[in-house]
Amino acid sequence: MTDLSANEQELPANSSRPKLVVSGAGDHLALAGALEIATLADARNSLKSWSKRGPSRSLDVAELDQLDTPGALFLCALRALGVELTGVRAGHQSLLDLICGLDLKPLPKAESAPRWRHFVIQLGKGCHDARHDLVEIITFVGRTASGTISALIHPDCLRPAAISRHIAETGIQALPIIGVMAVMIAIVIGYQGVAQLHPYGGEDLTINLVAVSVLREMGVLITAILVAGRSGSAFTAEIGVMQTREEIDALKVMGIAPMQVLVVPRLIALVITLPLLALFADVMGLIGGGAISLLLLDVSPTQYLTRLPHVASGGDLFVGLFKAPIFAFFIAVIGCMHGLRVSGSAESVGRETTQAVVKSIFVVLALDALFSVLFERLGI
Amino acid sequence: MNVRAKAQPEPLVSARGIVNRFGQQVVHDRIDLDILPGEIIGIAGGSGAGKSMLLKTLTGLHRPDAGEVLLDGKSVLSLGAAEKAALIGVLFQQGALFSSLSVAQNITLPMREHTKLPAKEQEQLAMMKLALAGLPAATGNKFPSALSGGMVKRAAFARALALDPRILFLDEPTSDLDPISASGIDALIKQLNGSLGVTVVIVTHDLTTLFSICGRIAVLVDRKLTIGTVDQLMKSDHPWIHEFFHGPRALGAMQARKKNHGN
Numbered sequence: 001m002t003d004l005s006a007n008e009q010e011l012p013a014n015s016s017r018p019k020l021v022v023s024g025a026g027d028h029l030a031l032a033g034a035l036e037i038a039t040l041a042d043a044r045n046s047l048k049s050w051s052k053r054g055p056s057r058s059l060d061v062a063e064l065d066q067l068d069t070p071g072a073l074f075l076c077a078l079r080a081l082g083v084e085l086t087g088v089r090a091g092h093q094s095l096l097d098l099i100c101g102l103d104l105k106p107l108p109k110a111e112s113a114p115r116w117r118h119f120v121i122q123l124g125k126g127c128h129d130a131r132h133d134l135v136e137i138i139t140f141v142g143r144t145a146s147g148t149i150s151a152l153i154h155p156d157c158l159r160p161a162a163i164s165r166h167i168a169e170t171g172i173q174a175l176p177i178i179g180v181m182a183v184m185i186a187i188v189i190g191y192q193g194v195a196q197l198h199p200y201g202g203e204d205l206t207i208n209l210v211a212v213s214v215l216r217e218m219g220v221l222i223t224a225i226l227v228a229g230r231s232g233s234a235f236t237a238e239i240g241v242m243q244t245r246e247e248i249d250a251l252k253v254m255g256i257a258p259m260q261v262l263v264v265p266r267l268i269a270l271v272i273t274l275p276l277l278a279l280f281a282d283v284m285g286l287i288g289g290g291a292i293s294l295l296l297l298d299v300s301p302t303q304y305l306t307r308l309p310h311v312a313s314g315g316d317l318f319v320g321l322f323k324a325p326i327f328a329f330f331i332a333v334i335g336c337m338h339g340l341r342v343s344g345s346a347e348s349v350g351r352e353t354t355q356a357v358v359k360s361i362f363v364v365l366a367l368d369a370l371f372s373v374l375f376e377r378l379g380i
Numbered sequence: 381m382n383v384r385a386k387a388q389p390e391p392l393v394s395a396r397g398i399v400n401r402f403g404q405q406v407v408h409d410r411i412d413l414d415i416l417p418g419e420i421i422g423i424a425g426g427s428g429a430g431k432s433m434l435l436k437t438l439t440g441l442h443r444p445d446a447g448e449v450l451l452d453g454k455s456v457l458s459l460g461a462a463e464k465a466a467l468i469g470v471l472f473q474q475g476a477l478f479s480s481l482s483v484a485q486n487i488t489l490p491m492r493e494h495t496k497l498p499a500k501e502q503e504q505l506a507m508m509k510l511a512l513a514g515l516p517a518a519t520g521n522k523f524p525s526a527l528s529g530g531m532v533k534r535a536a537f538a539r540a541l542a543l544d545p546r547i548l549f550l551d552e553p554t555s556d557l558d559p560i561s562a563s564g565i566d567a568l569i570k571q572l573n574g575s576l577g578v579t580v581v582i583v584t585h586d587l588t589t590l591f592s593i594c595g596r597i598a599v600l601v602d603r604k605l606t607i608g609t610v611d612q613l614m615k616s617d618h619p620w621i622h623e624f625f626h627g628p629r630a631l632g633a634m635q636a637r638k639k640n641h642g643n
Contacts, residue, residue, distance in 0.1 A: 068576075094575045097575075
């Protein structure tokens with residue numbers, strides 16, 4: 001601001017806010033009022049060019065009522081440019097001494113790579129993590145299997161109370177939601193079947209479609225995905241919270257293997273409950289199919305029941321239920337593994353839980369695809 | 381010096397008849413507390429005596445069942461957001477640094493919210509607060525999860541100072557710290573109080589902190605506050621207060637005080 005010749009300049013500020021008044025002319029200016037974080041921008045604007053005008057200038061701050069640390073920092077910067085501060089109040093002197101005495105350095109620039117390299121780095125990191133994850137899953141699967149087998153060989157090590165609690169939590173409490181989901185899935189398949197098969201006059205085949213798809217795939221798949229979201233995540237969160245509170249370390253110190261008390265009971269419980277839940281889902285799905293047949297095809301429940309054994313065989317039921325314990329094993333293993341991977345902080349519980357759910361649903365679907373191909377080849 | 385300057389200044393924080401209850405259990409029974417500008421006051425009391433609850437009431441985070449808190453003459457519950465942010469800063473017990481932001485971003489957050497300074501300048505101010513809190517510049521880029529306990533407290537200190545508040549509330553600033561870091565924090569509080577003139581309210585049961593830097597101590601016992609200087613409280617005949625100031629731990633802390641005050 002070159003035209004500071006005006007003897008006194010009041011800076012724009014409304015009445016309730018603190019004000020800064022710059023007065024004087026030439027090389028000798030005076031500040032009055034408040035030099036605070038709120039008036040800092042004003043001060044900077046009005047003194048910008050003045051502060052760069054060579055030496056032998058002075059700034060009188062005797063009339064300054066309020067001075068805070070940003071204001072003091074501003075004055076220190078002026079002083080460093082060769083401006084002499086005059087009339088500093090005793091109360092402000094110690095603040096100025098403190099702030100000017102600080103060894104200030106700018107925030108170090110975080111290292112940044114160009115965007116295309118960023119992509120390559122991410123890709124590399126992703127591959128590295130994936131490989132690491134795979135090794136870890138395989139190791140953990142092995143350790144869990146050996147832990148479970150040794151627990152089964154020495155039944156004294158089994159913890160029936162823990163197992164029954166987990167059966168109640170993962171199984172019985174999941175019944176209502178799984179039943180509702182199975183009925184709804186059967187209704188969706190039934191509706192689509194009728195709509196697609198009607199032009200060919202084959203809407204009767206909808207019963208085959210619903211029965212076979214529910215028994216072979218949908219029943220167990222819906223159950224597994226729901227259990228992965230519901231119980232797999234709960235396993236990670238429970239064990240993860242124990243990890244953050246050092247409860248796992250406490251177990252180890254007492255000579256109790258976390259594998260035996262935390263992982264094995266959950267695994268056994270889930271391997272027991274998931275097939276039962278899948279069977280329940282099959283039954284509910286068939287009931288849903290019956291409802292659709294009654295509503296859209298005018299097939300009475302008795303007719304529906306007599307037709308069922310002809311359209312779906314025990315083999316279909318077996319194919320579905322055979323997969324359930326395998327899914328259960330992986331859901332439990334992945335859930336527990338991520339729980340034990342939690343590192344201290346609370347946010348890592350959230351991160352590991354998300355990963356556990358994503359990973360177990362992915363594994364369930366990948367295994368299901370594998371089984372579909374396998375059973376097809378085997379002709380089951 | 382005229383007579384007015386010598387007269388008792390207006391209290392900066394004034395609590396009147398504070399009552400807090402948990403169900404049937406009364407935690408605070410008509411508590412009065414005046415905190416004068418520029419003083420360091422300690423709030424002490426046994427575990428579970430309601431110290432943190434009192435702090436939450438004073439800062440307006442908790443609405444008391446009865447009574448009111450005035451900050452600079454205005455009810456804390458009616459203060460505007462920007463006004464309150466400029467008036468008080470709080471150091472929470474666990475630091476409460478935002479885990480998704482770097483330390484520098486933690487400090488600039490209140491500035492970004494309540495001032496119109498350009499980002500560059502905010503960063504500069506953040507670096508100054510970091511230096512004030514005694515942290516190296518490189519800490520600015522770190523995330524809270526990468527900091528040690530003492531550094532978390534210092535970074536939280538820097539954030540509490542972000543808008544140059546007139547009152548600093550510190551909840552257990554030295555708990556979970558080793559004695560060297562704890563003494564460092566004590567010295568920092570004393571320095572900030574001396575140079576910035578900030579009023580400090582410390583909730584703690586660290587006897588060394590209470591004895592060495594607090595001008596007055598408010599002891600929360602039997603749902604009431606007993607307020608006085610260390611020497612006054614030492615003479616108290618209330619059994620809990622007597623035990624508190626004469627117990628084996630108090631003796632060591634007393635020696636630190638003598639050393640600090642140069643006899």
